[in-house]
Amino acid sequence: MVASSKPVVKTDLAGQTLVTLRTLTEENPASLETYLKLGGYAALKRVVTEKVKPTDIITEVKTSGLRGRGGAGFPTGLKWSFMPRYFDGVKYLVCNTDEGEPGTFKDRDIIRYNPHQLIEGMAIAAYTLGARVGYNYIHGEIWQDYEIFEAALHEAKAAGYLGENLFGTNFSFDLYAVHGYGAYICGEETALIESIEGKKGQPRFKPPFPASYGVFGKPTNVNNTESYTSIPWIMQNGGQAFADLGVPNSGGTKLFSISGHVEKPGNYEVNMGMPFTELLALAGGIWKGRQLKAVIPGGPSTAVMPASAIMGATMDYDGLSKARSSLGAGSMIVMDDTTCMVKALHRLAYFFYEESCGQCTPCREGTGWVYRVIDRIVKGQGKMEDLDLLTDVSNNIAGRTICALGEAAATPVLSFIKHFRPEFEYYIQHGKSMVDGK
């Protein structure tokens, strides 16, 4: 099998800084040939054959300022230092390519357009952490992209970049692709581990953390796809060069998935700290010449921002937290002035209700209550006290569950009502939307 994706839709790459999607400039971006032409696998070969000390690699990753790109933003180098160095048995490496939070679709482009850089990044991480086996867990619905990635794995193995005794050394690493089958919760790292083991994807209590008790009960390091894919560039160009691409506290580039009401939805890889207005311009601005109303900047688990709050913000961890939201996974959902916020929240509430794994009572019951209350508002049967009820129920989900889905489910409810309360009040009073009159 040879990895080859469908010909790339030639997008305008101006204004972008391609680190994790650097093969996008080429005709056949997913192939091994293309990746080697761009200097691929050189960093892996160097660290393995020169026997670079794992602690030096971790220091380099810490210097880069790379933070977990899956949404939590935890420093990657620090996470790596939690893995036990001496362990008598197999340690595991896991990549989280399970994108199921609405608006998130960046890792899909990595596995279909630049799979080898992810493989190289995971191999470097495996060398650093002493992991013998790795799994890349891929979102269920992107079957065609899963096949591209699996073909790339076979290609890398045949070329001697995966498998036994790489480059004639005693370093060995086997990497496999694993396919999800439709569960948002498996994006949570311990649910993902349960799923790899062939179980329902229900999050585990932490501690113990995966670094001490992960896949099959063994020490496991879990990172996001974009995080691993940044590693070869960092090892080639140095941690400081990566940090310098971004701004203090937010090193490097970030892939932003932009969906909703823009002229050119898609992924844009830019330096951290880019002003929101510039990023919006790259995506062609608001479609149909309309006005911006609101943006969910990092996926629905991050607070919605009215246009006035995001227009002056920069796209990095601190920039968005100063503007009272967060970067999350960089999944920007853009809404124009024809959007009814009540109906938008109605859809999101249904999503969290549908996708709650059912393990913790506050989330299982609470997401159902939230959905039913918003549903009755949308059907014209809302009462004014429902707004306080929604706030109350949401506050009783957040912080009372095993995993972060509790907060994720509460955030949209709380932030939509906070910023767009008059729209909700109008809907309850008139039984129809203030925006579209329906």
Add this chain to the structure above:
Amino acid sequence: MLSPEATTKIDYELTKYPADQRQAAVMSALRIVQTERGWLSKESITEVAQYLGMPEIAAMEVATFYNMYDLSPVGKYKVTICTNISCMLRGSDEIVSHLQNKLGVGFNEVTSDGKFCLKEGECMGCCGGAPLMHVNNTEMHEFLTTDKVDAIIEGLK
């Protein structure tokens, strides 16, 4: 009984895991059997569990937990439309009503000729191509318009 083709594919998946962790392959095994038989009956799930040497109830838990397993017949073509926020903002409601009118079925119903079943999907992680739909869990169709939907449906014979 599982077909030789199915067991060959399941055996390939088993190579990804330690020999004493056969249950890890259950998600793939259920997918492989569902793809071959069209849907997962209770008997199919039992056969998978037996092949992997795991309790039937544990395989059943997996089959009922993940959205893409079908525990009742879905016709020759299962068409799953995403209606989540990014798709909704770009007109998935219109695509849904067009498909429902065209095929004469609602969500979770199969056409009388047994050919199509419509499902409402949750986010498929391809929101840049919204609105979008998925056919038989494998083919992704993005940037849908009603004309494009007509052409896709025509192509499914």
